[in-house]
Amino acid sequence: MDAGAVATRTKEGLAQLFDILDEKSRAILWHLWWHRHAEMSELRDLIDAAGDFEVLHRLKEVINGKAQQLWGKPIVGFEQSKTDPLTGENVLFSWWFLDEGNVPISGGDKPLVDVFNEKDSITVIAQLPTSVDLADTDIQFKNGILKVRLRRKENDGRGKGKRKR
Secondary structure, eight states, X not given: OOHHHHHHHHHHHHHHHHHHSOHXXXXXXXXXXXXXXXXXXXXXXXXXOXXXXXXXXXXXXXXXXXXXXXXXXXXXXXXXXXXXXXXXXXXXXXEEETTGGGOOSSBTTBOOEEEEEXXXXXXXXXXXXXTEEEXXXXXXEETTEEEXXXXXXXXXXSGXXXXXX
16 A cells, blocks of 8 residues: 555544544543543543443544554553643553544544533534634524534635635
8 A cells, every 4th residue: 555545544534433433432532632631530421431441441442443443553542651742741540642643633624523412511522723713703503503603813824814704
């Protein structure tokens, strides 16, 4: 397999991985992507698991099992001690999102969007470009459909400084 085919498979892989994971496994993976690392108890509480074994099974067999099928390598791993490169904090006994700098979060132009139906809330997570202006939002809910419009920042390099409408 040539390098171009591997790169294409990797770019599509994370989107495909989210598509084939169950809701609790997706929640774990999103949490690790967002925070970079988490303790077992944090992940157990996140998915309201009966115990650590359920979380461990999802990490090793479900998430890493599917990642192994897609990429030939795991996507999460356990570290007894590791320094968080962004904060400098020494983190003990935690699960980490592996190789996050080399794993694109989406394939092509299709952003990842996920919805979690939790006990007392609904959480929507979406991958967005950094050029959105969070101060200029329009949120609408009608007939069971949520519509969120986020405008692009004026100096995002698109449209010669004009907002995209």
